[in-house]
Amino acid sequence: MSYNKILTIQDISCVGQCSLTVALPILSACGQETVILPSAVLSTHTGGFKEFTFRDLTDDIPKIQEHWQKEGIKFDAIYTGYLGSLKQINYVEDILDTMGKDSCVKIVDPAMADNGKLYSIFDMEYALRMAELCKKADIVIPNITEACLMTGIPYVEKYDKEYVLRVINALKESGMNTVILTGISYDDSTTGVVVYDKEYQYYSHKKLSKGSHGTGDIFASSFTGAYMSGKSLFDAAGIAAEFVLKCMENTEGDAEHWYGVKFEPCIPELIKNLI
Numbered sequence: 400m401s402y403n404k405i406l407t408i409q410d411i412s413c414v415g416q417c418s419l420t421v422a423l424p425i426l427s428a429c430g431q432e433t434v435i436l437p438s439a440v441l442s443t444h445t446g447g448f449k450e451f452t453f454r455d456l457t458d459d460i461p462k463i464q465e466h467w468q469k470e471g472i473k474f475d476a477i478y479t480g481y482l483g484s485l486k487q488i489n490y491v492e493d494i495l496d497t498m499g500k501d502s503c504v505k506i507v508d509p510a511m512a513d514n515g516k517l518y519s520i521f522d523m524e525y526a527l528r529m530a531e532l533c534k535k536a537d538i539v540i541p542n543i544t545e546a547c548l549m550t551g552i553p554y555v556e557k558y559d560k561e562y563v564l565r566v567i568n569a570l571k572e573s574g575m576n577t578v579i580l581t582g583i584s585y586d587d588s589t590t591g592v593v594v595y596d597k598e599y600q601y602y603s604h605k606k607l608s609k610g611s612h613g614t615g616d617i618f619a620s621s622f623t624g625a626y627m628s629g630k631s632l633f634d635a636a637g638i639a640a641e642f643v644l645k646c647m648e649n650t651e652g653d654a655e656h657w658y659g660v661k662f663e664p665c666i667p668e669l670i671k672n673l674i
């Protein structure tokens with residue numbers, strides 16, 4: 400299993416089991432050195448809590464980058480998630496351009512929308528700017544809502560493989576590299592992940608009746624951890640999909656835990672699948 404220095408850039412939602420509070424433990428559990436760059440600190444995530452606080456750390460980003468440059472710090476992988484503003488995307492673009500080793504793997508999860516809607520603080524200008532950032536990545540991990548927003552293809556709830564291929568082709572034609580499209584479901588009992596490097600591959604598994612918050616971040620983090628530890632794209636996507644399913648099953652029926660999934664007890668299972 401290879402050991403890498405991975406930089407992940409996303410917010411800290413103090414409560415809510417998403418972004419950095421899942422990326423850091425999951426990447427560490429995958430045996431990877433994890434460097435964090437918090438884009439903002441929020442009291443909670445924005446998906447259902449009211450009156451959350453938001454401390455924007457945009458202005459700290461170039462100062463932190465400059466210090467790392469002085470120290471000669473470079474990364475084997477850079478994985479970005481939820482970002483707070485257009486200005487942050489500009490800074491992150493520069494980090495992708497300058498802070499990676501020659502072999503650096505750049506992974507961008509647009510983390511801006513789900514279920515046909517943008518998250519509360521974003522607008523279409525942000526979505527289109529995010530599409531530009533995605534073109535700098537080796538691997539992008541959108542869900543179908545994010546892919547539709549970035550391509551202008553209307554989002555629909557029911558679709559077939561032809562529609563999914565149209566969305567992926569539009570992403571690729573716009574200049575994106577490997578696409579991992581999450582939450583792709585062709586029937587009521589299964590869902591899965593499409594991995595499109597040079598051809599269409601689909602990993603499908605059982606679908607639960609209800610979606611959960613933060614699962615996109617858990618998928619992207621465990622995918623990044625598995626891929627950087629040496630798994631193939633498709634195997635890493637499968638490991639991440641099974642991990643997300645396990646975490647959701649572990650949370651099902653706990654109404655008080657509406658804001659995220661109880662991923663921590665499932666970490667040993669994730670590690671087992673990496674060996």
Ligand code: PXL
Nearest residue numbers: 417418444445446481518613
């Ligand atoms: O899980 C994505 C995410 C990350 N960070 C914050 C969010 C969300 C989704 O709503 O609000 C702050």
